Amino acid sequence: MTANRELTYLDYNASAPLREESLLALQEAYKAAGNASSIHSSGRRARAIIEDARHKLSDLVDGNPANVIFTSGASEANVTALSPTWLKNGEPFILTQLFVSAIEHPSVIAxxxxATQNTHVIPVDDKGRVIVAELKRLLEQLGEDETVLVSVMAANSETGVLQPLQEVGVLVEDLGHVFHVDAVQMAGKAPVSIEMIGCNSLSISSHKIGGPQGVGALILGKGDFRPVPLLTGGGQESWRRAGTENTAGIAGFAVAAAQSTNSEERARISGLRDYMEERLKVLTPEAVIFGQDVLRLGNTTCFAVEGISAETALINFDLSDVAVSSGSACSSGKVGASHVLLAMGISETLARGAIRVSLGWATTKIDIERFLIAWTKIFKRMKPTQKG
Known part of the structure; x- marks a missing residue:
């Protein structure tokens, strides 16, 4: 970042800045020694922090505090849920196949x-929504002895498009299968109810809502029904996830969860996003905003202009002290064509130009104006020349 210039951070779907209140909760928890499994006063204090956090996280998703399992993050929560063996009233319940939507996070797609041969993809339409009729067809053609785990995310991290979770939930329950939801992007940005969705498990993440990195949760649905633990060797989390709990991280997570339920904050962010998109279309009429005509998260915009490379645009945004992201970035840091947009039927050339702008709790109108100024300069410099 250029000296004496402020960074405009608009990449909340990747990781939100830590809320000040979460930082204070972290610091307070770090000051106190104590393992939550110990029976002395320090241990009991740590346990109290964790149990209080369970209530705050269950409030975030309309769940049961007893069903909150703390993990190292949402990837661990997803991998825990995506198990061929669940326990139903303590007895093994075997799942033979896994069905995941084509737009899932890599931790789910994997x-x-x-086993790879037992994993199948549910297609999406041109707006990026799961095709429920196709899922129904796939499930109905299975043999009577087949029991399936279906995993569909709540909202896509790249486009913000919301998925028809209740329809999927009713279908999966009626056919006697199991339903997992990756709610990482939706929790804290829009209302989430595990009961209304009707899923058996749901994953959420701390750092997407302004809490610390390195902590997440798997939240179970009704009844004594859960995946076999991914991590074993200890009785923490009621024998559902071994390892000493990250008490400080959990404390910060809980505070962020409580603050992210603020409806006024959500409305303010959504208003800023809508303003940004209106200005973007005026400045760049040729811009394609993906998923614009269907329900999306109020904080997310994913757009592209034919002929403009996202990789080059992101470099120029960074030089202007504006942090946004591409539709897809692999661990090497190179920009590729988004698997989400390709699944929607978007051409590879347009998909390679996808830029995602995601807003959050600290975003201001000044941030939006800085983004628009930077984009105007980038577009003028990079726009394809007209031939003939």
């Missing part, structure tokens, strides 16, 4: 603990 299939968790299912």
């Amino acid at each position: 299939g968790g603990r299912f």
